[in-house]
Every structure is written in C-alpha cells, then in structure tokens.
Amino acid sequence: xxxxxxxxxxxxxxxxxxxxxxxxxxxxxxxxxxxxxxxxxxxxxxxxxxxxxxxxxxxxxxxxxxxxxxxxxxxxxxxxxxxxxxxxxxxxxxxxxxxxxxxxxxxxxxxxxxxxxxxxxxxxxxxxxxxxxxxxxxxxxxxxxxxxxxxxxxxxxxxxxxxxxxxxxxxxxxxxxxxxxxxxxxxxxxxxxxxxxxxxxxxxxxxxxxxxxxxxxxxxxxxxxxxxxxxxxxxxxxxxxxxxxxxxxxxxxxxxxxxxxxxxx
Amino acid sequence: xxxxxxxxxxxxxxxxxxxxxxxxxxxxxxxxxxxxxxxxxxxxxxxxxxxxxxxxxxxxxxxxxxxxxxxxxxxxxxxxxxxxxxxxxxxxxxxxxxxxxxxxxxxxxxxxxxxxxxxxxxxxxxxxxxxxxxxxxxxxxxxxxxxxxxxxxxxxxxxxxxxxxxxxxxxxxxxxxxxxxxxxxxxxxxxxxxxxxxxxxxxxxxxxxxxxxxxxxxxxxxxxxxxxxxxxxxxxxxxxxxxxxxxxxxxxxxxxxxxxxxxxxxxxxxxxxxxxxxxxxxxxxxxxxxxxxxxxxxxxxxxxxxxxxxxxxxxxxxxxxxxxxxxxxxxxxxxxxxxxxxxxxxxxxxxxxx
Numbered sequence: 239x240x241x242x243x244x245x246x247x248x249x250x251x252x253x254x255x256x257x258x259x260x261x262x263x264x265x266x267x268x269x270x271x272x273x274x275x276x277x278x279x280x281x282x283x284x285x286x287x288x289x290x291x292x293x294x295x296x297x298x299x300x301x302x303x304x305x306x307x308x309x310x311x312x313x314x315x316x317x318x319x320x321x322x323x324x325x326x327x328x329x330x331x332x333x334x335x336x337x338x339x340x341x342x343x344x345x346x347x348x349x350x351x352x353x354x355x356x357x358x359x360x361x362x363x364x365x366x367x368x369x370x371x372x373x374x375x376x377x378x379x380x381x382x383x384x385x386x387x388x389x390x391x392x393x394x395x396x397x398x399x400x401x402x403x404x405x406x407x408x409x410x411x412x413x414x415x416x417x418x419x420x421x422x423x424x425x426x427x428x429x430x431x432x433x434x435x436x437x438x439x440x441x442x443x444x445x446x447x448x449x450x451x452x453x454x455x456x457x458x459x460x461x462x463x464x465x466x467x468x469x470x471x472x473x474x475x476x477x478x479x480x481x482x483x484x485x486x487x488x489x490x491x492x493x494x495x496x497x498x499x500x501x502x503x
Numbered sequence: 504x505x506x507x508x509x510x511x512x513x514x515x516x517x518x519x520x521x522x523x524x525x526x527x528x529x530x531x532x533x534x535x536x537x538x539x540x541x542x543x544x545x546x547x548x549x550x551x552x553x554x555x556x557x558x559x560x561x562x563x564x565x566x567x568x569x570x571x572x573x574x575x576x577x578x579x580x581x582x583x584x585x586x587x588x589x590x591x592x593x594x595x596x597x598x599x600x601x602x603x604x605x606x607x608x609x610x611x612x613x614x615x616x617x618x619x620x621x622x623x624x625x626x627x628x629x630x631x632x633x634x635x636x637x638x639x640x641x642x643x644x645x646x647x648x649x650x651x652x653x654x655x656x657x658x659x660x661x662x663x664x665x666x667x668x669x670x671x672x673x674x675x676x677x678x679x680x681x682x683x684x685x686x687x688x689x690x691x692x693x694x695x696x697x698x699x700x701x702x703x704x705x706x707x708x709x710x711x712x713x714x715x716x717x718x719x720x721x722x723x724x725x726x727x728x729x730x731x732x733x734x735x736x737x738x739x740x741x742x743x744x745x746x747x748x749x750x751x752x753x754x755x756x757x758x759x760x761x762x763x764x765x766x767x768x769x770x771x772x773x774x775x776x777x778x779x780x781x782x783x784x785x786x787x788x789x790x791x792x793x794x795x796x797x798x799x800x801x802x803x804x805x806x807x808x809x810x811x812x813x814x815x816x817x818x819x820x821x822x823x824x825x826x827x828x829x830x831x832x833x834x835x836x837x838x839x840x841x842x843x844x845x846x847x848x849x850x851x852x853x854x855x856x857x
Binding site: 397398400401403404405406407408409410411414418419422423 | 552553554573574575576577579580581583585587588589590591600601604605648649651652
C-alpha cells in the first residue's frame with residue numbers, strides 16, 4: 239500500500255515538473271489558434287533568431303565532434319603526455335560542468351571583450367568576437383565541450399589499445415587504424431555525444447545571453463528571443479518559438495534513445 | 504629470421520623492467536620466454552615488435568639494426584594474449600586486413616585467406632564475428648591473421664593463457680605442429696613451465712628483467728645455472744643445512760651453502776630395497792598422498808623435510824613408519840656459486856670384485 243503511494247507520488251512529481259510545462263507551452267502556442275502560432279514563428283526577428291541558433295548548432299557540433307574525438311584519443315592513448323599531465327587535462331575537461339554558463343560567458347567577455355587588449359586588436363583587424371557570432375560560438379563551445387569527450391573516453395578505455403597495436407603490426411598507419419579499427423568501435427558513442435551537444439546548444443541561454451548582448455536581428459538566438467518575448471508580455475509568440483525548440487528536443491530525445499541502443503550492442 | 508639482441512634495457516619510470524638482456528636466435532627455432540609474471544618477458548616481446556622503445560641496446564634482424572624501424576615495417580606477426588581480434592570484422596575480414604593494408608591484389612588476398620582458413624581449420628566459420636567463436640577458434644583466427652602477410656618472425660604473448668586447461672593441451676601441440684610445418688622463427692611468452700618444456704626448442708628464463716639462462720629444456724632442467732632457475736623449473740625443496748644430510752657433509756664446510764632437492768632425486772623405501780644402505784638416511788613418513796599414478800610421500804629426517812614420489816608397484820608406506828631415504832644428488836648454492844653434486848657415499852667404499 240505504502241509502496242503504491244510512493245510510486246503514485248513519484249509520477250505526480252514528474253508530471254508536475256516535466257509534463258505540465260510542456261503541455262502549458264503547447265497550449266499557450268495555440269491560444270490564438272494556428273494564426274497566432276504561425277504569426278509568432280513567421281516574425282522576421284523569430285526567423286532570424288532561429289537561423290542564428292541553427293548556425294551556432296552546425297558550427298559548434300562540427301568543431302566539438304572533431305576536437306572532442308581527438309582530445310579523447312589523446313587523453314586515453316597518448317603515453318607521451320605523462321600520467322600527471324593527463325590527470326590535470328582530464329579534470330580541466332569537466333570545468334564547464336562545474337562552472338555556471340553565465341560565468342563562462344562572462345570569462346569570454348572579460349578576455350575578448352571590446353575593452354580588452356586582444357578584443358581591441360581583433361576589432362581593429364575587423365573581427366568582432368563579443369556581441370557577435372564568433373563570441374556566441376565560443377561560449378557555446380565552452381559549455382558543450384565535455385559532452386563528446388565524456389561519451390567517447392570510456393569506450394576507448396574499454397576497448398583498449400591492443401586492436402590498434404595489432405593493426406599497426408599488420409602494417410597499418412595511424413589514419414587507416416583510426417578509420418578501420420577505432421572508429422567502428424566508437425561511432426555510436428560519438429553519435430550520442432553529438433546528439434547531446436546539439437540538444438545543449440539548442441537550449442543554451444546563460445552564456446549566450448552574456449556574450450551576445452541579445453541584439454535584435456544581429457545576435458539574438460531562439461532562446462534569448464523567448465526571454466525577450468516573455469519580458470514584453472508577448473506570450474503567444476514566446477510559446478510558439480518555445481514549442482519549436484521543445485519539438486526539436488523531443489526528436490533529439492528519440493534519436494538519442496535509438497543511438498544509445500546501438501551503442502550498447 | 505635470425506634475431507640478435509644486445510644490451511637491452513627498459514625502464515618504466517622507476518621500475519627497471521628489462522636489464523641488460525642479450526641473446527641470439529637461429530632461424531626456424533621456437534623459443535619460449537619463461538618466467539614469473541611481471542618479470543619483463545612481455546616487455547622484451549613488445550620491444551622486438553617495436554611497440555616499446557628500448558632505453559638502450561640493439562635489436563638486430565638478419566644483421567640489420569631495426570631499432571628505428573616502426574612496427575609496420577618490421578615484418579612481424581604478433582598474437583596478443585587476448586587475441587585483440589577486430590571485433591566488428593568477420594573471420595575473413597580479420598585475416599585479410601593485413602593484406603588489404605599492404606595493397607595485395609584482390610584475387611591474391613582471396614587465395615591467401617582461403618589457404619589460411621584451411622590451415623587453421625576454420626572452414627565454415629569465415630562469416631562469423633569474434634564474439635560468435637570459442638576461445639580456441641579465436642586463438643586460431645589471431646594466429647591466421649598474424650601469419651597472413653607472411654611474416655618472418657612470429658611473436659606470441661601468453662598464447663594459451665585465456666583458454667580452458669583441456670583445450671590448451673590440444674592447441675599446444677597444434678601450434679607446435681603448425682610452426683614446424685611453416686618453419687617460421689617464433690618466440691612465445693609463458694609463465695607455465697610445462698608449456699615451455701613441451702613446446703619450445705629453447706627456453707629463456709627471465710626473472711626480474713634479467714635473462715637467467717638460455718638453453719634446451721633438458722639443459723635447463725639438468726644443469727641450472729642460477730638458484731632461481733633451479734627452483735623455478737621442476738619441483739623442489741630447499742634445505743637450509745644440507746651438510747647434515749648423509750653424503751653431503753662437504754657442504755657443511757662452506758657456510759651459507761644451501762641445497763635444493765627435487766623429488767626425483769630422492770628414493771624412499773624399506774631397508775631391503777637398497778643395495779647401499781650406508782648411503783641412506785633414516786627418516787619417518789609424515790604424510791602420503793595418492794596422485795593418480797603414484798604416491799607422493801612426505802618424509803622427515805630430523806628437522807629436514809623432503810618430498811618424493813613412489814611407484815604404486817612397491818609396498819605401500821604408512822604415515823609414522825620408519826624408512827630409509829637415499830638422496831641421489833642435490834643442487835647446492837651459496838651467494839657466489841651454484842653447482843650440482845652427487846651423493847658421495849653412493850660410490851661403494853669397498854668394492855668387491857669377483
């Protein structure tokens with residue numbers, strides 16, 4: 239009897255925490271019917287914000303996947319790094335998990351902002367970092383940095399280096415070894431890490447808000463637009479954009495489950 | 504392949520894994536690297552393969568120094584302890600990997616793979632993945648994969664360690680036969696002395712990074728050069744004050760000299776079983792154990808304990824019984840030297856010529 243009560247309570251908590259907001263967003267987006275939803279999405283600023291989010295997702299995912307896999311390989315395989323240095327690098331990788339995204343964004347502003355040495359030099363060269371796309375990409379990279387690495391590293395550790403050594407003794411050089419021996423073992427972990435990165439990038443708010451300055455038609459992303467719409471009591475439009483983001487997340491979640499089942503094989 | 508190693512040293516941090524190892528291997532020989540775990544055997548093998556870089560020393564194949572040659576160029580087949588098969592590739596794909604990498608023509612690859620599948624008795628399993636094979640089959644795939652590119656030297660790291668005791672025996676003779684047929688120079692690492700004695704032409708005993716002795720199994724058994732080799736090969740009991748035993752009184756003159764006695768050096772029985780009673784000690788049977796084809800007898804002579812085997816054909820001994828013990832020989836050693844010595848009293852002091 240007690241057990242059933244606890245189970246029921248758990249479900250209620252879950253429903254209130256996770257289910258209710260989604261339902262509320264969906265309902266809110268349809269407050270004014272289809273035209274309200276379409277209107278919220280079709281606004282030029284909404285389209286621009288979604289495009290910005292899309293660009294950031296593509297760049298961050300590409301960069302993160304490439305360097306995430308490479309760093310995971312080095313952290314696990316490269317013996318020339320020495321155990322001490324490896325341990326330090328290993329904990330540095332987790333830094334973004336420990337630091338609040340807002341602080342991460344702030345660090346970028348303090349390092350590369352227009353008032354800093356590097357920032358003003360780059361500005362003279364015609365490159366803006368902070369309050370522009372590059373800064374937002376860097377901030378998002380910072381936040382999502384550990385995701386691919388933390389997925390790939392345990393798999394690399396588990397499969398060990400013997401298959402790679404065997405390939406080496408059979409005459410294969412590093413590039414061939416990576417594609418023919420290592421990659422088939424880690425690819426589903428990489429896919430899983432990429433999905434996590436995309437999801438995190440779609441929803442990133444704090445770090446992006448700090449570095450972007452949330453400038454309409456310039457550096458506004460989907461999440462910061464939702465924030466601004468809410469501030470302006472434009473709730474239907476906010477709900478419409480939020481619903482698009484939520485729908486992306488649901489698709490990603492389903493894909494993630496599928497990738498996970500492949501990974502465990 | 505003719506292999507020569509000179510002054511090989513390797514340190515891992517503070518740990519001196521391989522110390523001044525030197526040896527030569529003639530073409531076509533099967534060598535067993537034998538020694539306790541963590542003694543440096545695998546490090547030597549990995550340096551030969553090029554997977555580790557020696558700190559000092561030369562590795563010479565066919566008169567050519569290969570230290571700076573990457574593993575890809577050394578022409579070595581390597582069988583790993585856990586086989587390290589490519590787990591996402593079928594048996595065929597595993598075997599052909601080395602040939603594809605070396606850009607063999609397709610038709611030739613197919614021919615070679617078929618030949619190796621036949622040779623290793625894997626016909627019918629070509630399409631299977633490693634996880635669908637038994638331990639013995641995996642080992643044979645690893646063997647076929649290592650042999651595919653026609654290496655001149657085959658290295659095997661504990662090739663039988665991961666296999667059931669029953670199949671291990673079968674695989675041992677299979678491997679021996681296979682290597683004989685191919686005539687390929689091979690080195691295998693093992694910590695199991697039976698395996699080394701049974702399979703190898705020559706054994707190298709490695710302990711704490713040093714090469715203690717190299718020789719045929721019989722040489723090593725008969726004439727161990729160091730106390731470690733003597734105690735590692737075969738069964739043995741170390742006797743602290745060997746001088747007290749009848750026939751070995753000379754040893755008492757050299758303080759610090761200990762004796763090592765194997766069960767097969769010792770004969771035990773009733774008085775009427777010996778022709779030269781003067782060379783025997785009297786002791787008591789402390790335990791007997793039935794060992795399937797013989798008795799294992801534990802004897803006490805004063806405070807010296809000895810172990811020996813006794814034929815089932817002879818009268819059965821009982822614990823507590825008084826018996827005569829003849830120690831034929833002992834392996835004596837002290838800090839400076841070691842040698843085998845025969846029982847001095849075994850030679851009849853008053854030979855009667857008829």
